[in-house]
Amino acid sequence: MKVTVMTVDEQIITLDVDRDESVENLKALLEVETQVPLQQQQLLYNGREMRNAEKLSALGVSDGDLVMMVSNALQSSASSNAMGFNPDGSAVNPSAFQQHLRNDSNLMAQLFQNDPELAQAVLGNDLNKLQEILRMRNQQRTELRRRQEEEMALLYADPFDVEAQKKIEEAIRQKGIDENWAAALEHNPEAFARVVMLYVDMEVNGVPLKAFVDSGAQSTIISKSCAERCGLLRLLDTRYRGIAHGVGQSEILGRIHVAPIKIGQIFYPCSFLVLDSPNMEFLFGLDMLRKHQCMIDLKENVLRVAGGEVAVPFLQEKDIPSHFLDEQRHAKEAASSSGSQATSAGEKTNTPTGGPSGSSGQTQTQGPNFEAKVSKLVELGFGREAVIQALKFFDGNEEQAAAYLFGG
Structure with a gap:
């Protein structure tokens, strides 16, 4: 049987x-x-x-x-050696336990991925904090085990109950998710890393800029402050002003129909929408990428222009100003707004439908979608603060956050 x-x-x-x-x-x-x-x-x-x-x-x-x-394998096996745990989950010899973890690079890598707070405590010098976190993790495991035993007792009461079968099905599904997550950590760990957006060095009207290259935005955009710095505001055609509605809302101040941009050593004509967006400087969109036959070559990590006539390297993270990394989200919102309908004073002007390409890399920690994820995980019995931290750590990925909380 x-x-x-x-x-x-x-x-x-x-x-x-x-x-x-x-x-x-x-x-x-x-x-x-x-x-x-x-x-x-x-x-x-x-x-x-x-x-x-x-x-x-x-x-x-x-x-x-x-x-x-x-x-109770963890505590039973641990208590038989010097790196064991007390009944409350704290280490018998915290100093030896800390040194043991520090000496194992693979274990530390997994710890940083699965429990960064504990990993920081291991690398720190405060043994009391380390012991406190170990006690907290033990309490979480004990509470999780208690809840699971209660759920299993309900399943035993009537294993043919429809709700019981749903819970068993969910447990099997979650097991598959956990195995998939573990396989990703082993074979595709870079998937959990932050993706740095594509920037290149350009000159706009002789002024050096770091341009955000975005094939997901159909319009090339320049901010009012950047256009002023480049001496282009005198060319602003305000007949194209209006309000762009998309992800957020931005005011379109007008359009600059043509200005020289320098990529590598070659000059190319470029047109821009000017937005009143102080959090975004310059975005090189799909309209100009198409016009100048650009290719995003990720194998060589270069932007090729005019079918390969010019190749300029994408900037490394260390070469991108830190405030630009926060501005990526604003640039995407501006691109989305410019790609939606813009209503001017006397007419309705249709601009290209741009929008986020899904690559901003920023965790959304507000709004109904995020709150829905928080509520769903809180219903499983986890504390709200722990849920929010887990969602932030996994960039809003609900399934990875749940796996982390259940494994805590």
């Missing part, structure tokens, strides 16, 4: 066992599957502990039944 075993960390294991198999032999099979020693396993069936000497048939276990496994 087949027996399904669910661990408190939501691992689902299906075993093919004999009806008259002993509980001890079942634990031995689980030891192979979970790496949890037999002595540290506690099996529950219908809320009742299964003793090693008992037979499955005598306990009433039948084909397709669900058994829960509880384990």
